Amino acid sequence: EARYNFKEIEPKWQRRWEASDLYRVTEDSDKPKFYCLEMFPYPSGNLHMGHVRNYSIGDVVARFKRMQGYNVLHPMGWDAFGLPAENAAIHRGIPPAEWTWSNIANMRRQLHAMGISYDWDREVATCHPNYYRWTQWLFLQMYKHGLAYRKKAAVNWCPSCVTVLANEQVVDGACERCHTPVMRKDLEQWFFRITAYAERLLSDLQQLPGWPEKVKIMQENWIGRSTGAEVIFRVEGSDEEIPVFTTRPDTLYGVTYMVLAPEHPLVAKLAAGTPQEKEVAGFVQAARYLSDLDRTATEKEKEGVFTGAYAINPVNNERVPIWIANYVLMEYGTGAVMGVPAHDQRDFEFARKYNLPVEVVIQPQGQELDGATMTAAYVEDGIMVNSGPFNGLPNREGIGKVTAYLESTGKGKARVNYRLRDWLISRQRYWGAPIPIIYCDHCGLVPVPEEDLPVILPEGVEFKPTGESPLKNCPEFVNTTCPRCGGPAQRETDTMDTFVCSSWYFLRYTSPHSQERAFARDKVDYWMNVDQYIGGVEHAILHLMYARFFTKALYDFGLLGVEEPFQNLLTQGMVLKDGSKMSKSKGNVVSPEEIIERYGADTARLFILFAAPPERDLEWSDQGVEGCYRFLNRVWRLVAAYADAVRRDGGTPVVNAPADRELWRLLHATIKKVTEDIEQRFNFNTAISAIMELVNGCYRYQDTVAENEQNLPLMGEVLRKLVTLLAPFAPHIAEELWQGLGGRESVHLESWPAYDPAALVEEEVTLVVQINGKVRDRMQVPAGLPEEEVKKLVLKREKVASLLAGQQVVKVIVVPDKLVNVVARW
Ligand code: ANZ
Ligand code: ZN
Numbered sequence: 001e002a003r004y005n006f007k008e009i010e011p012k013w014q015r016r017w018e019a020s021d022l023y024r025v026t027e028d029s030d031k032p033k034f035y036c037l038e039m040f041p042y043p044s045g046n047l048h049m050g051h052v053r054n055y056s057i058g059d060v061v062a063r064f065k066r067m068q069g070y071n072v073l074h075p076m077g078w079d080a081f082g083l084p085a086e087n088a089a090i091h092r093g094i095p096p097a098e099w100t101w102s103n104i105a106n107m108r109r110q111l112h113a114m115g116i117s118y119d120w121d122r123e124v125a126t127c128h129p130n131y132y133r134w135t136q137w138l139f140l141q142m143y144k145h146g147l148a149y150r151k152k153a154a155v156n157w158c159p160s161c162v163t164v165l166a167n168e169q170v171v172d173g174a175c176e177r178c179h180t181p182v183m184r185k186d187l188e189q190w191f192f193r194i195t196a197y198a199e200r201l202l203s204d205l206q207q208l209p210g211w212p213e214k215v216k217i218m219q220e221n222w223i224g225r226s227t228g229a230e231v232i233f234r235v236e237g238s239d240e241e242i243p244v245f246t247t248r249p250d251t252l253y254g255v256t257y258m259v260l261a262p263e264h265p266l267v268a269k270l271a272a273g274t275p276q277e278k279e280v281a282g283f284v285q286a287a288r289y290l291s292d293l294d295r296t297a298t299e300k301e302k303e304g305v306f307t308g309a310y311a312i313n314p315v316n317n318e319r320v321p322i323w324i325a326n327y328v329l330m331e332y333g334t335g336a337v338m339g340v341p342a343h344d345q346r347d348f349e350f351a352r353k354y355n356l357p358v359e360v361v362i363q364p365q366g367q368e369l370d371g372a373t374m375t376a377a378y379v380e381d382g383i384m385v386n387s388g389p390f391n392g393l394p395n396r397e398g399i400g401k402v403t404a405y406l407e408s409t410g411k412g413k414a415r416v417n418y419r420l421r422d423w424l425i426s427r428q429r430y431w432g433a434p435i436p437i438i439y440c441d442h443c444g445l446v447p448v449p450e451e452d453l454p455v456i457l458p459e460g461v462e463f464k465p466t467g468e469s470p471l472k473n474c475p476e477f478v479n480t481t482c483p484r485c486g487g488p489a490q491r492e493t494d495t496m497d498t499f500v501c502s503s504w505y506f507l508r509y510t511s512p513h514s515q516e517r518a519f520a521r522d523k524v525d526y527w528m529n530v531d532q533y534i535g536g537v538e539h540a541i542l543h544l545m546y547a548r549f550f551t552k553a554l555y556d557f558g559l560l561g562v563e564e565p566f567q568n569l570l571t572q573g574m575v576l577k578d579g580s581k582m583s584k585s586k587g588n589v590v591s592p593e594e595i596i597e598r599y600g601a602d603t604a605r606l607f608i609l610f611a612a613p614p615e616r617d618l619e620w621s622d623q624g625v626e627g628c629y630r631f632l633n634r635v636w637r638l639v640a641a642y643a644d645a646v647r648r649d650g651g652t653p654v655v656n657a658p659a660d661r662e663l664w665r666l667l668h669a670t671i672k673k674v675t676e677d678i679e680q681r682f683n684f685n686t687a688i689s690a691i692m693e694l695v696n697g698c699y700r701y702q703d704t705v706a707e708n709e710q711n712l713p714l715m716g717e718v719l720r721k722l723v724t725l726l727a728p729f730a731p732h733i734a735e736e737l738w739q740g741l742g743g744r745e746s747v748h749l750e751s752w753p754a755y756d757p758a759a760l761v762e763e764e765v766t767l768v769v770q771i772n773g774k775v776r777d778r779m780q781v782p783a784g785l786p787e788e789e790v791k792k793l794v795l796k797r798e799k800v801a802s803l804l805a806g807q808q809v810v811k812v813i814v815v816p817d818k819l820v821n822v823v824a825r826w
Helices: 006-019 049-067 083-092 096-114 129-144 194-207 213-223 249-254 267-271 277-287 292-296 345-353 395-409 521-527 542-556 592-599 601-610 622-648 658-681 684-704 712-726 731-740 787-796 798-804
Strands: 033-038 071-073 148-158 163-165 183-192 225-235 241-246 257-260 304-312 319-325 336-339 412-418 437-440 444-447 479-481 488-491 532-536 569-572 575-577 764-771 774-782 808-815 819-825
Touching (some): 033 049, 049 569, 049 575, 049 601, 194 225, 225 395, 241 249, 257 304, 267 277, 267 304, 592 601, 622 684, 622 731, 684 712, 712 731
Parallel strands (some): 532 569, 764 819
Antiparallel strands (some): 148 183, 225 241, 225 304, 225 412
16 A cells, blocks of 8 residues: 655646636625635745745635635735835846746745645736736726825935835834834825725724734724814914814913924924024924934933924913924824923923923812922823813813813814824835826826826836936836827826735736726625635734725725725734744744655645644744654555545445444544634634544544454545545645545535534443442443432342342442442441
């Protein structure tokens, strides 16, 4: 009998599945649909263990659902635009397209070698003109609906990557990719108006019970909703007004100064002609080199300068100095803050540093605060004091009352503020989807007509990191004619953030070949939304927020019938080695290709699914891999030992003998456990251990039951079910063994086994009967029989009664399902 030769069977089945279109799907209204999606990879060149984990998890879900009778869409593609391709071009002279496509080819080959059940016919690559044409088209829809706009903005600028970064790509004040501190720079940029969806993005999180709580909390914090009021301060001696956003209108009488962000448009005007003018200009210049995070960090020294101008407090007409300071951000609220040092810690520190007055307006119950002597801001609740008509009110009530007063006098209004900023999508980069806009001297900004799409990314472009898009060096691209007047015009040379491309790829999978539209309405309606999305938690904010925004916008444009893209989300843990994340920089990488070469894809998949539940981090273990490989060999030998006999001696099993009944019970208990572990909890690890138990049970049966008494129809049934249960985890070996057991069609077309609840009951057990500790008898009783019943039964037995004749029963001790001991005396 042949040994387990994964090197032969894995490529063989991969070829046959491919040739028979086993995983190809089309819309089928007779079946319930299931859309199973793993986050598509960036084609860096090679699969890493994180990919292997992500796709193995997804493949179990897809195969399991397919066997349960669902019409399963399980696609794969490439998030193929982005910086690394461009860096390869700069450092190694390889054109980005060539680098990307050859990486895709290699990774596609590696994915095939893993035996994942993708419908490859639906493969997409975001860098293909057939794809980015529709990314451009979606940009135009955003533009048409007022959700894409251009403005000059102070942007995050990475001096090392020489590009603009989205707020989301700035981590701890530094570029997320190269960790260089980020600067501020004013540039004309394209934005998507995601802030128009802030409220829906927040409140619709409640419609997502199938998302991890931690991801929803991260999104909630990112959106950062605050309620309060906008209060309008007048500038003394001018018509200018400065609105401020505050969450504490109850402290309005405690304002002792006002602060503007250094970039606030009024700054230069206010300081003009004052003795402070020069100092102010110097301060503004310096602030550009500080990131938002550095500016607002609580441990950071608050610094500012007086502008020389004054504002008027609208409730008491007090005159307060206007300062500028690094702790106020232009992008938040109105870019201006009312300073209330007695009740805000940052204001307090600022006031103490620059000798500004501290005025208490909220008094704690039973305690007298003094602004001159207090050592920290009082930020708790209390009673309003020094607040004119509001004196004596609890401050929580005061918030509403002061706001109402401001509204009635036209000096302010209630306001909700979000931390979420509009999404900056321009990149001064080559390898991305060109923004389909033309600038005409005569007509101004003109969108490229839809029928002229795609705006093709030209080849043979020169790369010089200048901070401008390399497309600027390409006159054939830049120079064009105006679609409106036919005169000379220039193309936009910025490309789109790659997060734009990945915000709609799950829709393209539903009609990947369409030349007419981004996605066909009937197909997208059939498949959406994604029933199970699986990926890394590092995308908790960016990608998942943008994809939700796109889905909502397209719903509003009437192009989609759903408002949320991903019904259920599973965020997988990391793959660790020696306690830290597997990564090139740590030099602790185990390459999937090596593992597949040595043990086969089935072992690699099984190990990664067995080593930890999907959401937890997983520690790589060579012994663990070895163990999984031994297990598959054990399954192989077991099936090989019975395959011929089972094929000859088929039929429905008759289960009578106790050993047969035990094996039958174990089979059904295993089916139940594996089904529930996959379906309810994604506990693939415990599902796999249950399958291992079943294999042990089979070996026990083989070892303890004489060969001529072994129930071959039963064994056949058990092995066929065993192989079926194994199929989602280790698809190649399962297929090979299935054929060995006489299967005609693919095991992956089998129905998922159902268990028989009746088979789970352990029907009868044998009790040992003792009298005064000596074994005297045995009796068969129903399993789990209550103690009282056992006592009655044992005393009624003829043999026991005769042995006890003339004696007195003192007590009866019962060990349930095992033993009963009668204690008796003469
Ligand atoms: C006066 C005040 C008094 C404030 C008080 C707080 C406490 P969240 O909760 O994050 O929304 N603020 C407003 N705009 C700002 C900006 N552009 N840069 C820096 N700080 C800004 O915080 C809102 C509070 O942060 C606002 O309420 C304002 O300070 C400050 F006892 O106004 B408050
Ligand atoms: Zn024109």
